[in-house]
Amino acid sequence: MSKEPYISVKDIHKSFGKAEVLKGISFDIAKGEAVCIIGPSGSGKSTLLRCLNGLAEIDRGTIRIGTHNVHEIKTDQQKIALRKDVSMVFQQYNLFPHKTALENIMMAPIHVLKQDKQEVEARALALLKKVRLDGKEKHYPGELSGGQQQRVAIARSLAMRPSVMLFDEVTSALDPETVKEVLVTIRELVDDGLTCVLVTHEMGFAREVAEHVYFTDQGVIVEHGKPAEIFSNPREARTKAFLDQIL
Amino acid sequence: MRGLNQIATDLPVLNTAALNRIQTFAGGARLTLTPALGLLLIACFAASIGVAQAQAASGHPSVLATLWKWMPLILKGFVFNIAISFLAMAIGTFFGMFLGLAQISLFRPVRKGAWFATHFFRNAPWLVLLFYCMFLLPFKFTLFGVTIPFPDWMKATLGLSLPVMANVSEIVRGAIQSIPTGQWESAYSLAFNRRQTLWMIILPQGVKRMLPPWMNVYCILAVGTVLASVVGVQEVMTLTGDALSAENRPELLMPFYGFVLLLFFAYCYPIARWTVAMERKYAVKI
Amino acid sequence: MQEFFDWFRWLYDATGINLTIFYDSFDRSRFVNGFLTTLKLAASCVTLSVAVGVVGAWLQGSRLNFTRRVVYWYIQLFRNTPPLVQLYFFYFGIGHLVKGASGVPLVTNMQWAIFALSLYAGAFNVEIFRSGIEAVPRATIEAAESLGFSRLRAYVLIVLPLAFRISLPALNNNLVNLVKTTSISYAIAVPEMLYVSNQIWSDSVNVPEMMNVLLICYVSLVGILVWLMHKWENAMRVPGFGTV
Numbered sequence: 125m126s127k128e129p130y131i132s133v134k135d136i137h138k139s140f141g142k143a144e145v146l147k148g149i150s151f152d153i154a155k156g157e158a159v160c161i162i163g164p165s166g167s168g169k170s171t172l173l174r175c176l177n178g179l180a181e182i183d184r185g186t187i188r189i190g191t192h193n194v195h196e197i198k199t200d201q202q203k204i205a206l207r208k209d210v211s212m213v214f215q216q217y218n219l220f221p222h223k224t225a226l227e228n229i230m231m232a233p234i235h236v237l238k239q240d241k242q243e244v245e246a247r248a249l250a251l252l253k254k255v256r257l258d259g260k261e262k263h264y265p266g267e268l269s270g271g272q273q274q275r276v277a278i279a280r281s282l283a284m285r286p287s288v289m290l291f292d293e294v295t296s297a298l299d300p301e302t303v304k305e306v307l308v309t310i311r312e313l314v315d316d317g318l319t320c321v322l323v324t325h326e327m328g329f330a331r332e333v334a335e336h337v338y339f340t341d342q343g344v345i346v347e348h349g350k351p352a353e354i355f356s357n358p359r360e361a362r363t364k365a366f367l368d369q370i371l
Numbered sequence: 372m373r374g375l376n377q378i379a380t381d382l383p384v385l386n387t388a389a390l391n392r393i394q395t396f397a398g399g400a401r402l403t404l405t406p407a408l409g410l411l412l413i414a415c416f417a418a419s420i421g422v423a424q425a426q427a428a429s430g431h432p433s434v435l436a437t438l439w440k441w442m443p444l445i446l447k448g449f450v451f452n453i454a455i456s457f458l459a460m461a462i463g464t465f466f467g468m469f470l471g472l473a474q475i476s477l478f479r480p481v482r483k484g485a486w487f488a489t490h491f492f493r494n495a496p497w498l499v500l501l502f503y504c505m506f507l508l509p510f511k512f513t514l515f516g517v518t519i520p521f522p523d524w525m526k527a528t529l530g531l532s533l534p535v536m537a538n539v540s541e542i543v544r545g546a547i548q549s550i551p552t553g554q555w556e557s558a559y560s561l562a563f564n565r566r567q568t569l570w571m572i573i574l575p576q577g578v579k580r581m582l583p584p585w586m587n588v589y590c591i592l593a594v595g596t597v598l599a600s601v602v603g604v605q606e607v608m609t610l611t612g613d614a615l616s617a618e619n620r621p622e623l624l625m626p627f628y629g630f631v632l633l634l635f636f637a638y639c640y641p642i643a644r645w646t647v648a649m650e651r652k653y654a655v656k657i
Numbered sequence: 658m659q660e661f662f663d664w665f666r667w668l669y670d671a672t673g674i675n676l677t678i679f680y681d682s683f684d685r686s687r688f689v690n691g692f693l694t695t696l697k698l699a700a701s702c703v704t705l706s707v708a709v710g711v712v713g714a715w716l717q718g719s720r721l722n723f724t725r726r727v728v729y730w731y732i733q734l735f736r737n738t739p740p741l742v743q744l745y746f747f748y749f750g751i752g753h754l755v756k757g758a759s760g761v762p763l764v765t766n767m768q769w770a771i772f773a774l775s776l777y778a779g780a781f782n783v784e785i786f787r788s789g790i791e792a793v794p795r796a797t798i799e800a801a802e803s804l805g806f807s808r809l810r811a812y813v814l815i816v817l818p819l820a821f822r823i824s825l826p827a828l829n830n831n832l833v834n835l836v837k838t839t840s841i842s843y844a845i846a847v848p849e850m851l852y853v854s855n856q857i858w859s860d861s862v863n864v865p866e867m868m869n870v871l872l873i874c875y876v877s878l879v880g881i882l883v884w885l886m887h888k889w890e891n892a893m894r895v896p897g898f899g900t901v
Contacts, residue, residue: 218557
């Protein structure tokens with residue numbers, strides 16, 4: 125079954141001023157696949173994610189996600205259309221502090237997708253239940269723990285019913301005890317068949333959940349493969365050195 | 372102020388309590404009114420009455436009696452100052468808000484124009500702007516065939532609203548820029564457009580940060596309304612001056628002006644306290 | 658040079674825009690003197706107010722409670738009352754008491770203006786310098802002392818340079834405000850730019866032209882000052898040290 129990959133990234137380059145951060149990255153992701161990107165800080169992982177949902181623009185190369193040609197997107201309209209399909213969850217959760225958890229989840233579907241309020245509320249409550257936060261609808265982000273806030277952020281992105289979810293080191297800012305609850309939530313999403321791209325430091329999680337792992341260093345993909353291969357038998361010296369430090 | 376967030380080290384490189392004090396200075400002059408000042412003013416006032424009384428030639432009514440005689444007029448003038456301050460604040464805030472938003476516009480000419488206007492009116496002395504408005508605005512104008520008089524105090528109000536507008540513009544811009552970029556990013560990632568992000572997410576969070584400096588601008592404006600006396604508006608200073616020349620007793624100068632100072636203190640002090648309380652309540656908890 | 662000035666006479670004839678400060682030598686010299694007076698006022702007030710600030714900040718750290726109290730009252734009084742009223746207080750209130758033997762006032766209005774405005778801005782400066790000094794944490798001073806610096810040396814070589822850099826933005830803001838505030842000395846007939854312009858437009862009946870010239874002059878003067886201060890701040894910047 126040779127399907128065209130859902131996400132197709134070809135030879136993208138990005139520089140910030142004189143510093144080149146992405147030096148020719150290419151990969152394909154099939155629909156429903158869960159992919160982890162690992163690597164040392166400064167290797168361009170977060171920048172890569174931001175290029176996928178249009179928060180950063182690439183200098184060279186092509187990105188195709190579904191029917192969106194991201195490299196050709198110039199207008200705000202096109203960016204909004206892309207972001208309805210590609211959602212992102214951030215390391216710092218970035219919940220809106222002046223709205224309750226439920227309002228955070230409901231805001232975008234109501235104002236961006238222009239959906240009916242009752243329907244959105246029902247969906248939002250269901251999502252809160254799914255991330256195991258039912259009962260916390262009326263709480264403000266300031267009243268929730270880091271792990272709880274991150275789960276609300278995940279629910280908020282899911283409310284848009286995206287076809288792709290991007291996770292940018294979502295557990296890095298959390299206390300170790302709360303990391304697990306977020307990983308469990310993400311795992312369930314992967315099991316449900318959502319296409320996920322995760323940038324993470326959680327090697328154990330990557331090993332269990334990912335179907336494909338990419339190791340990046342200094343703006344290029346050094347090695348990629350099935351998690352079992354990468355973690356037990358890395359081919360490249362750089363991969364080995366990185367994994368030795370982490371594991 | 373963003374520099375503070377960029378300190379990489381968490382060593383005690385800077386003492387943050389003192390830094391907060393300096394931040395307020397960097398943002399502009401700050402009126403800090405304390406009960407101590409009130410007591411000091413009352414003491415000075417009482418002292419000046421005492422000195423004046425000592426200097427008074429016999430046969431003149433006492434200083435306090437004279438002050439009491441003129442008090443209704445002076446108070447009427449003071450109320451007029453307050454009215455001017457309300458109006459100037461309202462006008463300045465309204466236009467200042469849009470000017471502040473224009474300063475972060477994506478259109479370069481709008482942005483540059485707003486920046487220029489803001490800094491032009493911030494750099495011009497308040498008195499010169501007052502003069503400008505007094506002399507160059509017409510004393511009446513016709514709208515749809517109706518002649519509307521444009522009295523002096525209205526021109527002064529407009530003149531005072533110009534620096535207020537510039538200061539509010541800077542306050543709005545500063546508040547918006549102090550909201551972490553993560554908020555913009557997550558809003559964009561949820562497919563909000565710029566207008567929605569600004570009005571539904573950024574500005575509501577910014578309003579709390581704008582309130583204390585905005586109240587501070589009001590206090591400075593309230594105190595600054597006395598400048599209108601220089602351009603001939605009949606407000607508290609001119610009326611006090613008139614009373615003094617009617618009495619023609621130089622020893623009354625200090626008690627009378629002291630009384631005006633007390634009036635302003637009594638008005639601005641509660642506002643300043645309220646501002647401090649608000650600042651504490653709305654201290655950003657992220 | 659004369660052709661340049663004469664062009665403005667032509668401008669008046671052709672368009673009615675009457676800029677006497679250019680083509681009339683009397684008005685020209687009046688305006689230039691007014692401008693120079695403003696500069697002189699600004700420079701004197703800036704210098705004196707910084708001196709007041711330095712001395713006041715030093716006195717505020719005094720061991721004597723009395724000294725500290727006096728500085729405190731001074732700051733509270735001058736920071737929280739309108740500078741115009743302070744000016745009137747000094748010039749009218751105290752001025753008429755300070756008369757020489759023949760009834761001639763000993764202190765001119767220009768001197769009162771400088772005195773009052775320096776005290777006004779000085780009050781703010783004391784707070785600014787004090788906060789700057791306090792923002793340098795004890796740990797830095799202790800480190801200096803552990804290296805063998807005496808208290809005075811540590812203060813001069815380490816605390817003051819750091820405190821100065823921290824205070825610079827606030828100090829610049831205050832000094833710019835001071836230059837703007839010098840215009841209130843109009844009220845006591847100091848012949849600075851605003852006063853002189855008033856005289857000129859009363860004589861030559863060219864109010865709009867003079868008002869515009871005045872506005873442009875002030876905004877440019879303050880603008881240049883702001884730009885210079887900004888350059889100075891950038892030159893003094895230490896990487897990684899939070900600037901406000």
